[in-house]
Amino acid sequence: MAKRLDINDLNLYYNKFHAVQDVTLQVHARSVTAFIGPSGCGKSTVLRALNRMHEVIPGSRVEGSVLLDGENVYAPGVDPVQVRRTIGMVFQRANPFPTMSIRDNVVAGLKLAGVKDKKRLEEVTERSLRGANLWEEVKDRLNKPGGGLSGGQQQRLCIARAIAVQPDVLLMDEPCSALDPISTLAIEDLIAELKKDYTIVIVTHNMQQAARVSDQTAFFNLPEVGQPGQLVEIGETGKIFSNPSQKATEGYISGRFG
Amino acid sequence: MRTDTADLERPASAPAFQQLGLGRKIKNHTATVLFGLAFLVAVVPLLWVLFTLVQRGLAPMLNADWWNHSFYGLLPNDSGGGIYHALVGTLEQTFVCALIAVPLGVTVGIFLIEYGRNSKLARTTTFMVDILSGLPSIVAGLFIYALWITTFGFDRSGFAVSLSLVLLMLPVVVRVTETMLTIVPDELREASYALGVPKWKTIVKVVLPTSFSGIITGIILGLARVMGETAPLLILVGYSRAINYNLFDGPMASLSLTVYTARKTSTEAGEYRMWGAALTLVLLIMLINLLATLLSKLFAVKTR
Amino acid sequence: MTESTNSEWRSAPPGEAVTPPGEAGSTLVGGPEEPVSPEPPTPPEQPGGKKKVVRLGDRLFQGVATGSGIFVVSIIAAIGLFLLVRAIPALHANEANFLLSGQWRTGDPENMAFGIVDLAWITVASSLVALIIAMPVAGGIALFLTQYAPKVLARPFAYVVDLLAAVPSVIYGLWGALVLAPVLKPVALWINGTLGWIPIFADGNVPANSGSNVFTAGIVLAVMILPIITGVAREVFERTPSAQIEGALALGATKWEVVRTTVWPFGRSGFVGGAMLGLGRALGETVALTVILSYTFEGPHYSIFDAGATFASRIALGSAEFNNHLTVGAYIAAGLVLFISTFAVNALARWIESGSGKGKK
Numbered sequence: 001m002a003k004r005l006d007i008n009d010l011n012l013y014y015n016k017f018h019a020v021q022d023v024t025l026q027v028h029a030r031s032v033t034a035f036i037g038p039s040g041c042g043k044s045t046v047l048r049a050l051n052r053m054h055e056v057i058p059g060s061r062v063e064g065s066v067l068l069d070g071e072n073v074y075a076p077g078v079d080p081v082q083v084r085r086t087i088g089m090v091f092q093r094a095n096p097f098p099t100m101s102i103r104d105n106v107v108a109g110l111k112l113a114g115v116k117d118k119k120r121l122e123e124v125t126e127r128s129l130r131g132a133n134l135w136e137e138v139k140d141r142l143n144k145p146g147g148g149l150s151g152g153q154q155q156r157l158c159i160a161r162a163i164a165v166q167p168d169v170l171l172m173d174e175p176c177s178a179l180d181p182i183s184t185l186a187i188e189d190l191i192a193e194l195k196k197d198y199t200i201v202i203v204t205h206n207m208q209q210a211a212r213v214s215d216q217t218a219f220f221n222l223p224e225v226g227q228p229g230q231l232v233e234i235g236e237t238g239k240i241f242s243n244p245s246q247k248a249t250e251g252y253i254s255g256r257f258g
Numbered sequence: 259m260r261t262d263t264a265d266l267e268r269p270a271s272a273p274a275f276q277q278l279g280l281g282r283k284i285k286n287h288t289a290t291v292l293f294g295l296a297f298l299v300a301v302v303p304l305l306w307v308l309f310t311l312v313q314r315g316l317a318p319m320l321n322a323d324w325w326n327h328s329f330y331g332l333l334p335n336d337s338g339g340g341i342y343h344a345l346v347g348t349l350e351q352t353f354v355c356a357l358i359a360v361p362l363g364v365t366v367g368i369f370l371i372e373y374g375r376n377s378k379l380a381r382t383t384t385f386m387v388d389i390l391s392g393l394p395s396i397v398a399g400l401f402i403y404a405l406w407i408t409t410f411g412f413d414r415s416g417f418a419v420s421l422s423l424v425l426l427m428l429p430v431v432v433r434v435t436e437t438m439l440t441i442v443p444d445e446l447r448e449a450s451y452a453l454g455v456p457k458w459k460t461i462v463k464v465v466l467p468t469s470f471s472g473i474i475t476g477i478i479l480g481l482a483r484v485m486g487e488t489a490p491l492l493i494l495v496g497y498s499r500a501i502n503y504n505l506f507d508g509p510m511a512s513l514s515l516t517v518y519t520a521r522k523t524s525t526e527a528g529e530y531r532m533w534g535a536a537l538t539l540v541l542l543i544m545l546i547n548l549l550a551t552l553l554s555k556l557f558a559v560k561t562r
Numbered sequence: 563m564t565e566s567t568n569s570e571w572r573s574a575p576p577g578e579a580v581t582p583p584g585e586a587g588s589t590l591v592g593g594p595e596e597p598v599s600p601e602p603p604t605p606p607e608q609p610g611g612k613k614k615v616v617r618l619g620d621r622l623f624q625g626v627a628t629g630s631g632i633f634v635v636s637i638i639a640a641i642g643l644f645l646l647v648r649a650i651p652a653l654h655a656n657e658a659n660f661l662l663s664g665q666w667r668t669g670d671p672e673n674m675a676f677g678i679v680d681l682a683w684i685t686v687a688s689s690l691v692a693l694i695i696a697m698p699v700a701g702g703i704a705l706f707l708t709q710y711a712p713k714v715l716a717r718p719f720a721y722v723v724d725l726l727a728a729v730p731s732v733i734y735g736l737w738g739a740l741v742l743a744p745v746l747k748p749v750a751l752w753i754n755g756t757l758g759w760i761p762i763f764a765d766g767n768v769p770a771n772s773g774s775n776v777f778t779a780g781i782v783l784a785v786m787i788l789p790i791i792t793g794v795a796r797e798v799f800e801r802t803p804s805a806q807i808e809g810a811l812a813l814g815a816t817k818w819e820v821v822r823t824t825v826w827p828f829g830r831s832g833f834v835g836g837a838m839l840g841l842g843r844a845l846g847e848t849v850a851l852t853v854i855l856s857y858t859f860e861g862p863h864y865s866i867f868d869a870g871a872t873f874a875s876r877i878a879l880g881s882a883e884f885n886n887h888l889t890v891g892a893y894i895a896a897g898l899v900l901f902i903s904t905f906a907v908n909a910l911a912r913w914i915e916s917g918s919g920k921g922k923k
Contacts, residue, residue, distance in 0.1 A: 056447075
């Protein structure tokens with residue numbers, strides 16, 4: 001299961017625009033790594049590059065390598081579809097498939113990959129929903145559409161959907177930014193549990209959240225408007241928040257900008 | 259002194275709300291009335307046409323023979339007969355047209371939104387679809403004549419009609435598919451990709467089902483539109499007063515062609531049949547419009 | 563954290579290598595080995611790299627989708643080409659001037675004489691009558707539906723107007739010829755009698771009270787193109803930025819002044835584009851005009867009380883003659899002219915429409 005990620009000299013582009021420059025960092029297995037930084041600094045772009053979602057956007061381009069336990073996801077001959085099966089993703093806004101029931105949403109990844117075994121699908125549904133702390137709330141209405149759940153429930157449904165395919169890594173792109181504080185707390189608790197089994201990378205705007213959930217924190221910044229975003233520093237969360245080695249990090253964390 | 263008292267009688271300050279000038283008021287009201295009238299002007303011919311159809315076409319439809327007999331063997335002055343032969347033709351021709359136009363049109367729509375976005379080919383295609391939607395139906399008929407009958411050497415047939423109707427229905431299907439696919443949020447596509455689902459499967463299993471309700475409605479409305487076409491039929495198929503189930507052989511009736519042909523029988527019985535066929539055609543089109551509304555409700559994405 | 567300090571320690575060489583970020587992709591491939599990666603250096607993803615893995619299903623699906631796009635483009639090309647190829651032999655056999663002659667004798671392939679000038683007149687005249695009537699009405703309806711009608715009623719009202727487009731043209735033909743024409747007779751006689759000194763309202767080649775003339779045809783066409791123009795106009799008027807409308811209202815403008823100063827200037831070119839679409843539809847309308855217009859061998863008097871045939875109705879009337887390639891070719895030549903004109907009008911309409919609301923004050 002959970003694997004480590006080594007990101008080396010990652011450069012990301014949208015057409016001619018150089019979005020992110022020279023990012024090199026490690027994500028440890030079975031831990032939570034938080035990406036923080038001001039808007040537009042490229043942290044989400046880096047996250048999307050980890051499971052090759054970046055290239056979904058027309059005109060985008062990637063240089064550098066992302067190694068999953070030593071295997072480059074950008075090596076020639078690697079199927080991006082396979083990469084995304086191994087590195088799952090949860091998005092900023094909950095996006096359950098509107099035409100599918102709660103059950104079908106959870107097992108969508110398996111079903112679309114051709115798994116037909118009813119018993120197995122049933123097991124995965126329950127295990128994933130339990131894993132996402134949603135089972136008790138929805139077990140009586142699995143056949144109802146996923147769009148009928150509350151925002152926080154929908155987001156947990158999306159997490160259940162992502163872990164149903166048993167990925168090695170789970171990427172979360174500001175998963176709580178559209179949620180109320182109570183739902184946010186539920187998701188944060190869930191992240192703490194999930195890290196026993198998964199390697200998690202989370203992008204967040206909320207520094208308290210980064211401090212609460214993550215083991216290590218990476219701070220990204222824009223040197224100047226129009227220039228590519230850069231990784232300023234990465235370190236243990238406690239150290240980054242109490243004693244950052246870069247001035248920019250300190251400024252951002254103490255709320256002087258961003 | 260007079261002026262002083264006048265000053266005293268004047269209010270201390272101007273009224274809070276000044277009255278609009280008379281000219282502005284009149285202009286405003288005139289415009290409102292004119293625009294409302296314009297709408298009424300559009301409603302009048304619609305009601306007038308429908309009234310005429312019901313008034314003159316209802317009587318033949320009330321006869322049971324109307325629905326299961328043809329015009330076969332009727333002399334100009336014979337009353338009776340039925341529209342069955344034309345119903346068969348209309349339904350077969352439009353059905354086969356849909357069989358070709360729907361998959362083709364949906365695929366073009368998928369190309370434009372999912373694959374071609376802003377490519378040169380996509381822009382050219384969009385332009386050509388626009389041109390196709392303005393193509394006169396008679397030109398569509400002539401083209402199929404030049405291709406299918408003159409060049410390939412086939413006979414006139416109901417199938418040739420279906421082919422010409424494809425040209426007229428295609429732009430409708432492409433447009434509605436395009437519009438409905440645009441509405442599907444990119445987040446759903448990304449969610450699917452992130453689960454390791456290939457793009458084509460994402461389109462077939464996630465994107466299309468989400469937009470299905472809108473696409474099916476648009477397709478059925480397009481079908482209703484081509485159902486009333488007459489011009490290409492005049493040059494692509496002969497009229498038959500008998501029932502012909504074979505789309506590939508021999509003359510074949512359809513509702514619109516029956517209306518057009520019955521006009522040449524200038525007897526009372528002929529007019530009777532003409533208006534009957536006309537009302538039948540409009541009722542069929544209305545029925546299909548209704549079906550579209552029902553299906554769109556049925557397939558609408560549910561949240562409860 | 564060893565690796566990250568490692569990268570800081572080595573920051574000099576890669577930092578230099580990357581200073582021109584635009585060229586990084588090309589220089590890195592053959593450049594010095596990647597210092598940080600524990601694996602052998604891997605070539606970075608190239609923008610046009612052909613090594614990208616694309617699944618068979620994806621490749622097939624994309625191929626089919628792209629192919630269908632190409633197919634649609636080629637249909638239009640094929641229409642032009644086939645019509646042209648079939649028209650040329652007939653044009654060679656033509657004994658009259660195709661562009662300037664008014665006769666239409668195509669029954670005998672050995673002795674054909676045909677030209678389009680009369681067809682062009684009837685086509686253009688009936689379409690223009692339709693446009694002159696339909697434009698103000700459609701504009702009025704669109705403004706009524708978008709600016710005046712209560713929001714609850716706007717949708718059903720719009721649906722009613724759209725229903726006009728659902729009525730088949732053969733039925734408009736019947737209604738026009740058998741119901742509307744008799745009603746219009748006194749109107750036609752009055753116009754002809756009072757305004758007859760203006761050439762366009764003078765006696766046509768059939769009596770003004772016959773009803774089967776351009777005047778009746780134009781009015782029926784106006785009804786038929788009304789939903790097209792209204793639909794486009796409604797769409798552009800609806801797009802008027804509400805900030806502009808509210809700005810005008812805040813200055814104390816009446817509803818009419820709001821419409822005149824914001825909605826109309828914003829949507830004007832879209833409205834004209836819609837009218838052009840309507841014109842394209844009117845030029846190509848066939849069956850309604852075939853039913854309404856009576857055929858006469860007398861040339862036109864260039865009055866709206868003329869009868870005759872349009873391009874489209876001439877072709878429809880000739881369908882009985884479709885028994886040899888040359889005769890058909892003559893009709894196809896007429897169809898080609900119609901195709902080219904509607905192509906031009908539609909292209910113009912799209913061009914005008916696409917400019918609507920852009921760069922406008």
